[in-house]
Amino acid sequence: MKTRTRFAPSPTGFMHIGNLRTAIFEYLVAKHEGGDFLLRVEDTDQARKVEGAIDFIYKTLELCNIKIDEGPNNEGECGPYIQSERIDIYKEYADKLVEMGHAYPCFCSEETLEAMRKKADEKHVPFMYDGRCSHLSKDEIKRRIDAGEKYVIRQKMPKDGVSVVKDVVYGNVKVENSVLEDQILLKSDGYPTYNYANVIDDHLMGITHVIRGNEYLSQTPKYNLLYEAFGWEAPVYIHVPMVLGEDGNKLSKRNGDASFMDLYEEGYLPEAIVNYLVLLGWSPDTNQEIWTMDELIAKFDMNRISKSPSSYDIKKLRWFNAKYIRNLSDEDYLKFIRPFFTLDVSSKEEEWVNKLLLTYKDHISYGKEINDIVSIFFNDDIKISKENKEFLESDELIPVVIKTFHDELEKLPSWDIESIAEVINIVKEKTGAKGKLLYMPIRIKVSGVEHGPELPDELYLIGRENVLNRLK
Protein backbone atom coordinates (compact mmCIF):
# COMPACT_ATOMS: atom_id res chain seq x y z
CA MET A 1 0.00 0.00 0.00
CA LYS A 2 1.30 3.42 -0.89
CA THR A 3 2.22 5.56 2.08
CA ARG A 4 0.04 8.60 2.38
CA THR A 5 0.14 11.27 5.06
CA ARG A 6 -1.81 14.42 5.50
CA PHE A 7 -1.46 17.81 7.02
CA ALA A 8 -4.84 18.83 8.39
CA PRO A 9 -4.80 22.33 9.79
CA SER A 10 -7.69 24.51 10.78
CA PRO A 11 -7.79 27.55 8.54
CA THR A 12 -7.01 30.16 11.16
CA GLY A 13 -4.52 32.12 9.08
CA PHE A 14 -1.82 31.43 11.59
CA MET A 15 0.75 28.69 11.80
CA HIS A 16 2.93 28.29 14.80
CA ILE A 17 6.11 26.36 14.47
CA GLY A 18 4.73 23.34 16.29
CA ASN A 19 2.16 22.91 13.54
CA LEU A 20 4.78 23.46 10.91
CA ARG A 21 6.98 20.84 12.47
CA THR A 22 4.13 18.37 12.34
CA ALA A 23 3.71 19.15 8.66
CA ILE A 24 7.41 18.59 8.10
CA PHE A 25 7.29 15.22 9.84
CA GLU A 26 4.24 14.23 7.82
CA TYR A 27 5.91 15.24 4.61
CA LEU A 28 9.11 13.43 5.50
CA VAL A 29 7.36 10.21 6.44
CA ALA A 30 5.49 10.19 3.15
CA LYS A 31 8.43 11.10 0.97
CA HIS A 32 10.82 8.77 2.72
CA GLU A 33 8.55 5.95 1.59
CA GLY A 34 7.98 7.47 -1.81
CA GLY A 35 4.41 8.25 -0.89
CA ASP A 36 1.99 11.17 -1.07
CA PHE A 37 1.53 14.17 1.13
CA LEU A 38 -1.94 15.70 1.19
CA LEU A 39 -3.44 18.84 2.56
CA ARG A 40 -6.87 18.71 4.08
CA VAL A 41 -8.53 21.77 5.50
CA GLU A 42 -10.44 21.18 8.70
CA ASP A 43 -12.93 23.99 8.75
CA THR A 44 -15.83 22.32 10.48
CA ASP A 45 -15.87 24.97 13.16
CA GLN A 46 -17.70 27.61 11.22
CA ALA A 47 -17.09 30.21 13.90
CA ARG A 48 -13.31 30.11 13.55
CA LYS A 49 -13.02 30.18 9.81
CA VAL A 50 -10.68 32.80 8.36
CA GLU A 51 -10.79 34.08 4.81
CA GLY A 52 -7.69 33.47 2.71
CA ALA A 53 -6.30 30.95 5.15
CA ILE A 54 -5.94 28.23 2.53
CA ASP A 55 -3.69 30.36 0.38
CA PHE A 56 -1.73 31.21 3.47
CA ILE A 57 -1.14 27.52 4.16
CA TYR A 58 -0.08 26.89 0.58
CA LYS A 59 2.28 29.81 0.71
CA THR A 60 3.84 28.67 3.96
CA LEU A 61 4.41 25.13 2.78
CA GLU A 62 5.70 26.31 -0.55
CA LEU A 63 8.24 28.54 1.15
CA CYS A 64 9.35 25.56 3.17
CA ASN A 65 9.80 23.48 0.07
CA ILE A 66 7.06 21.09 1.14
CA LYS A 67 5.16 19.99 -1.91
CA ILE A 68 1.52 19.11 -1.65
CA ASP A 69 0.54 16.16 -3.83
CA GLU A 70 -3.18 16.59 -3.29
CA GLY A 71 -5.13 19.38 -1.69
CA PRO A 72 -7.86 21.96 -2.20
CA ASN A 73 -5.90 23.82 -4.88
CA ASN A 74 -4.65 20.70 -6.63
CA GLU A 75 -7.27 18.05 -6.21
CA GLY A 76 -6.56 14.36 -6.59
CA GLU A 77 -8.92 11.41 -6.51
CA CYS A 78 -10.17 11.97 -2.99
CA GLY A 79 -11.77 15.40 -3.14
CA PRO A 80 -13.12 17.60 -1.88
CA TYR A 81 -10.22 18.40 0.42
CA ILE A 82 -12.10 20.92 2.46
CA GLN A 83 -14.22 19.38 5.17
CA SER A 84 -17.06 21.86 4.93
CA GLU A 85 -17.58 20.58 1.39
CA ARG A 86 -17.87 16.99 2.55
CA ILE A 87 -20.93 17.33 4.74
CA ASP A 88 -22.93 14.80 2.74
CA ILE A 89 -20.22 12.21 3.13
CA TYR A 90 -20.17 12.56 6.91
CA LYS A 91 -23.93 12.33 7.04
CA GLU A 92 -23.94 9.20 4.95
CA TYR A 93 -21.45 7.41 7.18
CA ALA A 94 -23.12 8.64 10.33
CA ASP A 95 -26.37 7.10 9.13
CA LYS A 96 -24.57 3.83 8.57
CA LEU A 97 -23.18 3.94 12.06
CA VAL A 98 -26.62 4.53 13.52
CA GLU A 99 -27.99 1.69 11.48
CA MET A 100 -25.27 -0.64 12.73
CA GLY A 101 -25.97 0.40 16.31
CA HIS A 102 -22.65 2.13 16.90
CA ALA A 103 -24.17 5.57 17.12
CA TYR A 104 -27.46 7.17 18.02
CA PRO A 105 -29.25 10.49 17.77
CA CYS A 106 -29.22 12.54 20.94
CA PHE A 107 -31.79 15.22 21.58
CA CYS A 108 -30.33 16.61 24.76
CA SER A 109 -30.09 20.37 24.47
CA GLU A 110 -27.05 22.33 25.47
CA GLU A 111 -29.01 23.57 28.46
CA THR A 112 -29.75 20.03 29.57
CA LEU A 113 -26.10 19.14 29.23
CA GLU A 114 -25.06 22.23 31.09
CA ALA A 115 -27.35 21.28 33.95
CA MET A 116 -25.90 17.77 34.04
CA ARG A 117 -22.43 19.21 34.02
CA LYS A 118 -23.23 21.48 36.90
CA LYS A 119 -24.65 18.65 38.91
CA ALA A 120 -21.55 16.56 38.35
CA ASP A 121 -19.45 19.50 39.33
CA GLU A 122 -21.27 19.89 42.63
CA LYS A 123 -20.68 16.26 43.40
CA HIS A 124 -17.04 16.66 42.38
CA VAL A 125 -17.24 13.86 39.90
CA PRO A 126 -16.04 14.21 36.33
CA PHE A 127 -18.88 14.83 33.94
CA MET A 128 -19.62 12.33 31.27
CA TYR A 129 -22.70 12.14 29.15
CA ASP A 130 -24.80 9.30 30.52
CA GLY A 131 -26.04 8.00 27.20
CA ARG A 132 -29.68 8.47 28.07
CA CYS A 133 -30.68 9.05 24.45
CA SER A 134 -29.22 5.74 23.41
CA HIS A 135 -32.26 4.09 24.95
CA LEU A 136 -34.82 5.92 22.87
CA SER A 137 -37.11 3.76 20.80
CA LYS A 138 -37.10 3.92 17.03
CA ASP A 139 -40.58 5.34 17.05
CA GLU A 140 -39.75 8.09 19.45
CA ILE A 141 -36.65 9.01 17.49
CA LYS A 142 -38.66 9.22 14.29
CA ARG A 143 -41.37 11.25 15.94
CA ARG A 144 -38.96 13.79 17.41
CA ILE A 145 -36.97 14.17 14.25
CA ASP A 146 -40.15 14.64 12.25
CA ALA A 147 -41.23 17.23 14.75
CA GLY A 148 -38.13 19.19 13.82
CA GLU A 149 -36.30 18.70 17.08
CA LYS A 150 -32.58 19.45 16.96
CA TYR A 151 -30.27 16.56 17.58
CA VAL A 152 -26.68 15.42 17.36
CA ILE A 153 -25.28 12.00 16.54
CA ARG A 154 -23.25 10.40 19.31
CA GLN A 155 -20.90 7.48 19.17
CA LYS A 156 -21.85 4.59 21.42
CA MET A 157 -18.89 3.51 23.53
CA PRO A 158 -18.36 0.14 25.13
CA LYS A 159 -18.94 0.17 28.89
CA ASP A 160 -16.09 -2.10 29.84
CA GLY A 161 -12.88 -3.56 28.56
CA VAL A 162 -9.61 -1.93 27.66
CA SER A 163 -8.52 -0.37 24.42
CA VAL A 164 -4.93 -0.42 23.33
CA VAL A 165 -3.50 2.18 21.02
CA LYS A 166 -0.40 1.22 19.11
CA ASP A 167 1.78 4.23 18.60
CA VAL A 168 5.14 4.49 16.91
CA VAL A 169 6.44 6.99 19.43
CA TYR A 170 4.71 6.00 22.64
CA GLY A 171 4.36 2.28 22.18
CA ASN A 172 1.24 0.55 23.43
CA VAL A 173 -1.00 2.84 25.40
CA LYS A 174 -3.85 1.29 27.34
CA VAL A 175 -7.05 3.15 28.09
CA GLU A 176 -10.09 1.92 30.02
CA ASN A 177 -13.16 1.97 27.81
CA SER A 178 -15.23 3.15 30.74
CA VAL A 179 -13.62 6.59 30.57
CA LEU A 180 -14.63 7.02 26.95
CA GLU A 181 -17.56 9.33 26.51
CA ASP A 182 -20.29 8.89 23.95
CA GLN A 183 -18.74 11.65 21.92
CA ILE A 184 -20.56 13.77 19.41
CA LEU A 185 -19.92 12.85 15.80
CA LEU A 186 -22.29 15.16 14.03
CA LYS A 187 -23.18 18.51 15.53
CA SER A 188 -26.70 19.85 15.42
CA ASP A 189 -25.72 22.18 12.60
CA GLY A 190 -24.90 19.12 10.52
CA TYR A 191 -21.15 19.65 10.64
CA PRO A 192 -18.97 16.83 11.90
CA THR A 193 -16.66 17.16 14.86
CA TYR A 194 -12.94 16.73 14.39
CA ASN A 195 -13.12 13.46 16.26
CA TYR A 196 -15.36 12.03 13.62
CA ALA A 197 -14.39 13.77 10.41
CA ASN A 198 -10.73 12.92 10.74
CA VAL A 199 -11.49 9.22 10.85
CA ILE A 200 -13.81 9.27 7.88
CA ASP A 201 -11.48 11.41 5.83
CA ASP A 202 -8.31 9.62 6.76
CA HIS A 203 -9.85 6.38 5.64
CA LEU A 204 -11.46 7.72 2.49
CA MET A 205 -8.28 9.51 1.53
CA GLY A 206 -6.17 6.43 2.02
CA ILE A 207 -4.06 7.89 4.81
CA THR A 208 -1.68 5.24 6.08
CA HIS A 209 0.20 7.20 8.74
CA VAL A 210 -1.51 9.66 11.03
CA ILE A 211 0.91 12.14 12.55
CA ARG A 212 -0.39 14.63 15.04
CA GLY A 213 0.26 16.25 18.39
CA ASN A 214 0.21 13.94 21.37
CA GLU A 215 -2.77 15.77 22.82
CA TYR A 216 -4.75 13.33 20.68
CA LEU A 217 -3.15 10.26 22.10
CA SER A 218 -5.75 9.68 24.76
CA GLN A 219 -8.55 10.28 22.25
CA THR A 220 -7.28 7.72 19.84
CA PRO A 221 -9.15 4.74 21.28
CA LYS A 222 -12.35 6.45 20.19
CA TYR A 223 -11.05 6.70 16.68
CA ASN A 224 -10.03 3.08 16.66
CA LEU A 225 -13.52 2.10 17.73
CA LEU A 226 -14.84 3.97 14.73
CA TYR A 227 -12.45 2.20 12.40
CA GLU A 228 -13.51 -1.10 13.90
CA ALA A 229 -17.19 -0.31 13.57
CA PHE A 230 -16.74 0.25 9.86
CA GLY A 231 -14.42 -2.70 9.49
CA TRP A 232 -11.63 -0.44 8.32
CA GLU A 233 -7.98 -0.83 9.04
CA ALA A 234 -6.64 1.80 11.45
CA PRO A 235 -3.63 3.80 10.28
CA VAL A 236 -0.20 3.79 11.85
CA TYR A 237 -0.24 6.38 14.62
CA ILE A 238 2.64 8.70 15.25
CA HIS A 239 1.90 11.07 18.08
CA VAL A 240 4.56 13.70 18.41
CA PRO A 241 5.48 15.59 21.57
CA MET A 242 4.73 19.25 21.93
CA VAL A 243 6.98 22.13 21.13
CA LEU A 244 7.23 24.40 24.13
CA GLY A 245 8.07 28.08 24.16
CA GLU A 246 11.38 29.34 25.46
CA ASP A 247 9.88 29.79 28.88
CA GLY A 248 8.89 26.14 28.93
CA ASN A 249 5.23 26.93 28.44
CA LYS A 250 2.97 25.98 25.63
CA LEU A 251 3.50 27.92 22.43
CA SER A 252 0.98 30.61 21.75
CA LYS A 253 0.64 33.72 19.67
CA ARG A 254 1.83 35.64 22.65
CA ASN A 255 4.97 33.62 22.83
CA GLY A 256 6.86 35.99 20.58
CA ASP A 257 8.24 34.58 17.40
CA ALA A 258 6.37 31.35 17.60
CA SER A 259 4.75 31.86 14.23
CA PHE A 260 6.38 30.87 11.01
CA MET A 261 5.33 34.05 9.25
CA ASP A 262 6.69 36.23 12.04
CA LEU A 263 9.98 34.45 11.73
CA TYR A 264 9.93 34.72 7.97
CA GLU A 265 9.21 38.42 8.16
CA GLU A 266 12.02 38.88 10.65
CA GLY A 267 14.36 37.50 8.05
CA TYR A 268 14.73 33.85 8.85
CA LEU A 269 15.22 31.64 5.81
CA PRO A 270 12.60 28.90 5.48
CA GLU A 271 15.35 26.33 4.88
CA ALA A 272 16.92 27.26 8.18
CA ILE A 273 13.61 27.15 9.99
CA VAL A 274 12.84 23.72 8.57
CA ASN A 275 16.31 22.48 9.44
CA TYR A 276 15.96 23.74 12.97
CA LEU A 277 12.46 22.40 13.46
CA VAL A 278 13.16 18.93 12.17
CA LEU A 279 15.80 18.56 14.85
CA LEU A 280 13.31 19.54 17.54
CA GLY A 281 12.02 16.24 18.75
CA TRP A 282 13.75 14.18 16.14
CA SER A 283 17.37 13.24 15.78
CA PRO A 284 19.27 11.28 13.18
CA ASP A 285 21.80 8.62 14.09
CA THR A 286 24.64 10.84 12.94
CA ASN A 287 26.04 14.13 14.18
CA GLN A 288 25.11 16.02 11.07
CA GLU A 289 23.43 19.34 11.82
CA ILE A 290 22.86 20.94 8.45
CA TRP A 291 20.38 19.09 6.26
CA THR A 292 18.86 19.72 2.88
CA MET A 293 15.31 18.61 2.31
CA ASP A 294 16.47 15.78 0.06
CA GLU A 295 18.87 14.51 2.69
CA LEU A 296 16.12 14.62 5.27
CA ILE A 297 13.79 12.68 3.03
CA ALA A 298 16.42 10.01 2.57
CA LYS A 299 17.32 9.87 6.24
CA PHE A 300 14.13 10.51 8.16
CA ASP A 301 13.19 7.68 10.49
CA MET A 302 9.93 8.04 12.39
CA ASN A 303 11.18 5.62 15.02
CA ARG A 304 13.65 8.21 16.19
CA ILE A 305 11.07 10.79 17.22
CA SER A 306 11.43 11.52 20.90
CA LYS A 307 8.73 11.19 23.53
CA SER A 308 9.43 14.24 25.62
CA PRO A 309 8.50 17.78 24.71
CA SER A 310 11.20 20.15 23.54
CA SER A 311 11.69 23.85 24.05
CA TYR A 312 12.02 26.21 21.20
CA ASP A 313 15.36 28.01 21.42
CA ILE A 314 15.73 30.98 19.14
CA LYS A 315 19.48 31.16 19.73
CA LYS A 316 19.97 27.89 17.97
CA LEU A 317 17.61 28.92 15.21
CA ARG A 318 19.75 32.02 14.80
CA TRP A 319 22.84 29.88 14.46
CA PHE A 320 21.21 27.82 11.74
CA ASN A 321 19.99 30.94 10.02
CA ALA A 322 23.41 32.59 10.10
CA LYS A 323 24.90 29.42 8.62
CA TYR A 324 22.35 29.39 5.83
CA ILE A 325 22.83 33.07 5.10
CA ARG A 326 26.57 32.59 4.75
CA ASN A 327 25.99 29.77 2.33
CA LEU A 328 23.96 31.98 0.02
CA SER A 329 25.67 33.25 -3.11
CA ASP A 330 26.35 36.98 -3.03
CA GLU A 331 23.61 37.48 -5.53
CA ASP A 332 21.03 35.49 -3.58
CA TYR A 333 22.12 37.16 -0.40
CA LEU A 334 21.50 40.62 -1.81
CA LYS A 335 18.10 39.56 -3.03
CA PHE A 336 17.30 38.20 0.39
CA ILE A 337 18.59 41.06 2.48
CA ARG A 338 17.47 43.99 0.38
CA PRO A 339 13.80 43.96 1.47
CA PHE A 340 14.84 43.98 5.12
CA PHE A 341 17.09 46.94 4.64
CA THR A 342 14.85 49.90 5.26
CA LEU A 343 17.24 52.75 5.92
CA ASP A 344 17.22 55.61 3.48
CA VAL A 345 19.96 55.13 0.90
CA SER A 346 18.50 57.27 -1.85
CA SER A 347 21.56 59.50 -1.78
CA LYS A 348 23.99 56.61 -2.08
CA GLU A 349 25.37 54.76 -5.05
CA GLU A 350 23.96 51.31 -5.70
CA GLU A 351 27.48 49.93 -5.60
CA TRP A 352 28.09 51.42 -2.20
CA VAL A 353 24.87 49.93 -0.87
CA ASN A 354 25.74 46.49 -2.18
CA LYS A 355 29.20 46.68 -0.72
CA LEU A 356 27.66 47.68 2.57
CA LEU A 357 25.21 44.80 2.61
CA LEU A 358 27.78 42.27 1.48
CA THR A 359 30.18 43.37 4.18
CA TYR A 360 27.72 42.06 6.71
CA LYS A 361 26.88 38.79 5.05
CA ASP A 362 29.02 36.86 7.51
CA HIS A 363 27.82 38.83 10.49
CA ILE A 364 24.11 38.77 10.24
CA SER A 365 21.93 36.12 11.84
CA TYR A 366 18.55 37.26 10.55
CA GLY A 367 17.36 39.75 7.98
CA LYS A 368 16.02 42.57 10.08
CA GLU A 369 19.20 42.68 12.07
CA ILE A 370 20.84 44.46 9.15
CA ASN A 371 19.27 47.78 10.08
CA ASP A 372 20.62 47.83 13.59
CA ILE A 373 24.01 46.50 12.74
CA VAL A 374 24.45 48.91 9.89
CA SER A 375 23.20 52.01 11.67
CA ILE A 376 26.74 53.23 12.36
CA PHE A 377 26.87 54.27 8.73
CA PHE A 378 23.76 56.34 8.95
CA ASN A 379 23.98 57.94 12.29
CA ASP A 380 26.37 60.89 12.59
CA ASP A 381 25.71 61.14 16.27
CA ILE A 382 28.26 58.65 17.50
CA LYS A 383 27.63 57.50 21.04
CA ILE A 384 30.59 56.08 22.87
CA SER A 385 29.84 54.03 25.96
CA LYS A 386 31.42 54.72 29.30
CA GLU A 387 33.57 51.62 29.11
CA ASN A 388 34.82 52.58 25.68
CA LYS A 389 35.55 56.13 26.78
CA GLU A 390 37.59 54.73 29.61
CA PHE A 391 39.40 52.56 27.16
CA LEU A 392 40.25 55.54 24.99
CA GLU A 393 41.86 57.17 28.01
CA SER A 394 43.58 54.05 29.21
CA ASP A 395 46.82 54.47 27.30
CA GLU A 396 48.74 57.55 26.30
CA LEU A 397 49.51 56.01 22.95
CA ILE A 398 45.85 56.09 21.96
CA PRO A 399 45.50 59.80 21.25
CA VAL A 400 48.69 59.59 19.25
CA VAL A 401 47.32 56.73 17.18
CA ILE A 402 44.15 58.64 16.46
CA LYS A 403 45.92 61.84 15.58
CA THR A 404 48.47 60.11 13.36
CA PHE A 405 45.79 58.11 11.62
CA HIS A 406 43.78 61.24 10.97
CA ASP A 407 46.71 63.12 9.53
CA GLU A 408 47.85 60.26 7.33
CA LEU A 409 44.35 59.74 6.06
CA GLU A 410 44.04 63.36 5.16
CA LYS A 411 47.06 63.04 2.91
CA LEU A 412 45.61 60.05 1.13
CA PRO A 413 44.95 60.85 -2.52
CA SER A 414 42.41 58.07 -3.13
CA TRP A 415 39.69 56.48 -1.04
CA ASP A 416 39.71 52.74 -1.38
CA ILE A 417 40.00 49.77 0.92
CA GLU A 418 43.57 48.91 0.05
CA SER A 419 44.89 52.38 0.62
CA ILE A 420 43.14 52.59 3.94
CA ALA A 421 44.70 49.31 4.99
CA GLU A 422 48.09 50.71 4.06
CA VAL A 423 47.51 53.78 6.15
CA ILE A 424 46.78 51.59 9.11
CA ASN A 425 50.15 50.00 8.52
CA ILE A 426 51.88 53.32 8.34
CA VAL A 427 50.32 54.33 11.63
CA LYS A 428 51.50 51.11 13.16
CA GLU A 429 55.07 51.84 12.16
CA LYS A 430 55.00 55.45 13.13
CA THR A 431 53.43 55.01 16.54
CA GLY A 432 54.58 51.54 17.47
CA ALA A 433 51.01 50.64 18.40
CA LYS A 434 49.73 47.29 17.26
CA GLY A 435 46.85 44.87 17.77
CA LYS A 436 44.14 46.06 20.01
CA LEU A 437 45.85 49.33 20.73
CA LEU A 438 46.03 50.10 17.05
CA TYR A 439 42.59 49.00 15.88
CA MET A 440 40.28 49.63 18.77
CA PRO A 441 40.85 53.36 19.19
CA ILE A 442 40.11 53.95 15.53
CA ARG A 443 37.14 51.64 15.52
CA ILE A 444 35.56 53.13 18.60
CA LYS A 445 36.26 56.70 17.62
CA VAL A 446 34.76 56.24 14.21
CA SER A 447 31.84 53.88 14.84
CA GLY A 448 31.23 54.18 18.55
CA VAL A 449 31.28 50.43 19.08
CA GLU A 450 34.01 47.88 19.51
CA HIS A 451 32.90 45.42 16.89
CA GLY A 452 32.08 45.48 13.22
CA PRO A 453 33.41 44.29 9.90
CA GLU A 454 37.04 44.49 8.82
CA LEU A 455 38.24 47.94 9.74
CA PRO A 456 39.30 49.08 6.25
CA ASP A 457 35.91 47.98 4.91
CA GLU A 458 34.15 49.80 7.65
CA LEU A 459 36.11 53.02 7.15
CA TYR A 460 35.65 52.88 3.42
CA LEU A 461 31.90 52.61 3.84
CA ILE A 462 31.66 55.36 6.39
CA GLY A 463 33.34 57.66 3.89
CA ARG A 464 36.28 59.97 3.96
CA GLU A 465 34.54 63.08 5.23
CA ASN A 466 32.85 61.33 8.09
CA VAL A 467 35.90 59.41 9.14
CA LEU A 468 38.03 62.54 9.26
CA ASN A 469 35.39 64.42 11.19
CA ARG A 470 34.94 61.69 13.72
CA LEU A 471 38.65 61.32 14.32
CA LYS A 472 39.00 64.96 15.31
Next chain:
RNA sequence: GGCCCGUUGGUGAAGUGGUUGAACACACAUGCCUUUCACGCAUGCAUUCAUGGGUUCAAAUCCCGUACGGGUCACCA
Protein backbone atom coordinates in the same frame (compact mmCIF):
# COMPACT_ATOMS: atom_id res chain seq x y z
C1' G B 1 -9.97 15.29 40.69
C1' G B 2 -10.01 10.56 37.15
C1' C B 3 -7.25 8.79 33.10
C1' C B 4 -2.94 9.19 29.75
C1' C B 5 2.10 10.84 28.77
C1' G B 6 6.82 12.62 30.02
C1' U B 7 11.52 13.77 33.28
C1' U B 8 19.69 12.96 30.55
C1' G B 9 23.81 19.96 31.56
C1' G B 10 20.89 26.84 30.44
C1' U B 11 18.80 24.66 25.35
C1' G B 12 18.34 20.74 21.36
C1' A B 13 19.92 15.85 22.24
C1' A B 14 22.92 10.68 21.69
C1' G B 15 22.40 6.61 24.66
C1' U B 16 17.45 0.73 24.79
C1' G B 17 21.75 -3.95 30.74
C1' G B 18 28.71 -4.00 30.35
C1' U B 19 35.52 0.41 27.21
C1' U B 20 29.87 5.95 28.34
C1' G B 21 35.18 7.53 33.69
C1' A B 22 27.35 10.11 29.61
C1' A B 23 28.50 11.61 22.20
C1' C B 24 27.40 15.74 19.28
C1' A B 25 25.27 20.76 18.42
C1' C B 26 23.60 25.75 20.38
C1' A B 27 24.78 29.00 24.35
C1' C B 28 28.63 30.22 27.83
C1' A B 29 34.05 30.55 29.34
C1' U B 30 39.15 30.43 28.07
C1' G B 31 43.13 30.08 24.55
C1' C B 32 45.03 30.22 19.42
C1' C B 33 44.75 32.48 14.64
C1' U B 34 43.66 36.91 11.64
C1' U B 35 48.62 43.22 13.12
C1' U B 36 41.51 44.51 16.56
C1' C B 37 36.09 42.68 17.34
C1' A B 38 33.76 39.03 14.50
C1' C B 39 34.63 34.49 11.47
C1' G B 40 37.52 30.01 12.05
C1' C B 41 40.17 26.59 15.17
C1' A B 42 41.19 24.37 20.04
C1' U B 43 39.99 23.45 25.05
C1' G B 44 36.64 23.57 29.25
C1' C B 45 31.58 23.15 30.97
C1' A B 46 26.36 16.75 33.94
C1' U B 47 31.57 12.41 39.27
C1' U B 48 26.01 11.90 36.87
C1' C B 49 21.07 10.81 34.02
C1' A B 50 13.97 14.18 38.77
C1' U B 51 13.85 11.23 43.36
C1' G B 52 13.53 6.81 46.77
C1' G B 53 13.59 1.72 46.66
C1' G B 54 14.10 -3.05 44.02
C1' U B 55 16.02 -6.75 40.16
C1' U B 56 21.19 -7.93 38.48
C1' C B 57 27.94 -9.74 38.91
C1' A B 58 26.62 -5.02 36.27
C1' A B 59 21.28 0.20 35.27
C1' A B 60 20.68 6.57 32.55
C1' U B 61 19.04 1.98 30.31
C1' C B 62 14.35 -3.26 33.49
C1' C B 63 10.35 -3.06 37.77
C1' C B 64 7.62 -0.39 41.74
C1' G B 65 6.59 3.99 44.64
C1' U B 66 7.14 9.48 45.18
C1' A B 67 7.82 14.39 43.24
C1' C B 68 7.50 17.66 39.37
C1' G B 69 5.82 19.00 34.41
C1' G B 70 2.37 18.36 30.42
C1' G B 71 -2.03 16.47 28.00
C1' U B 72 -7.15 15.04 28.19
C1' C B 73 -12.01 14.89 30.23
C1' A B 74 -16.46 20.61 24.58
C1' C B 75 -22.15 20.62 19.59
C1' C B 76 -12.73 23.29 19.45
C1' A B 77 -9.64 21.20 16.53
